[in-house]
Amino acid sequence: MSANATEPESAAEPAASAAEPAAPKPQSVPVVAVVLAAGFGTRFDPNNPKQLVSVGGKPIVCWSIEAFERNERVSDIIVVVNPAVRATVEELIERAGYPKVRMIINGGRERVDSTAAALGALAEAGVPSRAKILIHDAVRPFVEQSSIDGCIDALDELDAATVAYASTDTVLLTEFRDGRKVVRQVPDRPHTFRAQTPQAFRFDTIRRAYDLASADPGFHPTDDTRVVVDYLPDSAVAVVDGSESNLKITTMADIPTAERIAAERLGRPGMPPVTTTAGPAVGVRDAGVAAGGNDPGAPVDPVTGAPANMSHMTREEAKARMHAIFAEAASRMGR
Numbered sequence: 001m002s003a004n005a006t007e008p009e010s011a012a013e014p015a016a017s018a019a020e021p022a023a024p025k026p027q028s029v030p031v032v033a034v035v036l037a038a039g040f041g042t043r044f045d046p047n048n049p050k051q052l053v054s055v056g057g058k059p060i061v062c063w064s065i066e067a068f069e070r071n072e073r074v075s076d077i078i079v080v081v082n083p084a085v086r087a088t089v090e091e092l093i094e095r096a097g098y099p100k101v102r103m104i105i106n107g108g109r110e111r112v113d114s115t116a117a118a119l120g121a122l123a124e125a126g127v128p129s130r131a132k133i134l135i136h137d138a139v140r141p142f143v144e145q146s147s148i149d150g151c152i153d154a155l156d157e158l159d160a161a162t163v164a165y166a167s168t169d170t171v172l173l174t175e176f177r178d179g180r181k182v183v184r185q186v187p188d189r190p191h192t193f194r195a196q197t198p199q200a201f202r203f204d205t206i207r208r209a210y211d212l213a214s215a216d217p218g219f220h221p222t223d224d225t226r227v228v229v230d231y232l233p234d235s236a237v238a239v240v241d242g243s244e245s246n247l248k249i250t251t252m253a254d255i256p257t258a259e260r261i262a263a264e265r266l267g268r269p270g271m272p273p274v275t276t277t278a279g280p281a282v283g284v285r286d287a288g289v290a291a292g293g294n295d296p297g298a299p300v301d302p303v304t305g306a307p308a309n310m311s312h313m314t315r316e317e318a319k320a321r322m323h324a325i326f327a328e329a330a331s332r333m334g335r
Contacts, residue, residue, distance in 0.1 A: 026073075035080065119203075132201075137248060157238065164195050165241075206228065208232065
């Protein structure tokens, strides 16, 4: 046996490799996150929009925006808001100085109306047909980076993807029979998942699905993936691993869980007190600081040279800026 045989084979090399995360795939098209924050959540508290409620000392909507701000492959963010709270959301975004937020637009009465408004704004701004669009519910504040990356990667193979979490319960499909709800089918549990967000699409795919759906008087889906499944049945939708922590804050009963997750993310022991005051009383100034603060050295836009946060822009100014951004992206792709 040689002298080298007594030494562990490549002992240091695997450790070094394991310590180095795989580099994310570079993107050749814009990756746009659409954060839907237009709901009023009457099941939560009709007087306090849940997207403005503070969890872990930060408004829920800020948690969601920051998840996409942190992802280096997400190039642009559009925030869709309820007009009643637009001023407050604009102030939160302005104080935080989120550099990727390109546009703040008004949403509609239902979720699908808000998605349609965002798609219309992107079309007017000239987004490329193969751009990757990630649509996310603002009240899912703790989406994992792995889920965001999974959606971006899945769109390299298919034109649609959705984050989903495997169901640990048996799911029952029901129907009404003789005025009574009865079980119609019990799907095999390995094939049942709980849909989460983001849900991701090539822009031309989701735009085409919505165009078809708009002609259907019975069109009332609560989920963007269903629009593609129902109106573009030949388009496969990839399933991307979600997580238990990617909860949707729906009622006040969800707040203690959200506070626990926020405390874990922030590395704080215990659970901070719940704050449920909306509007300026949410603590816009404090929320802005918690969301990252705004300093004189804030980033500038690489295309226009203007301050990166442009939440005060008019719709026409925002459209012009988006045109410039996507034109620059197209020139880099050599198209």
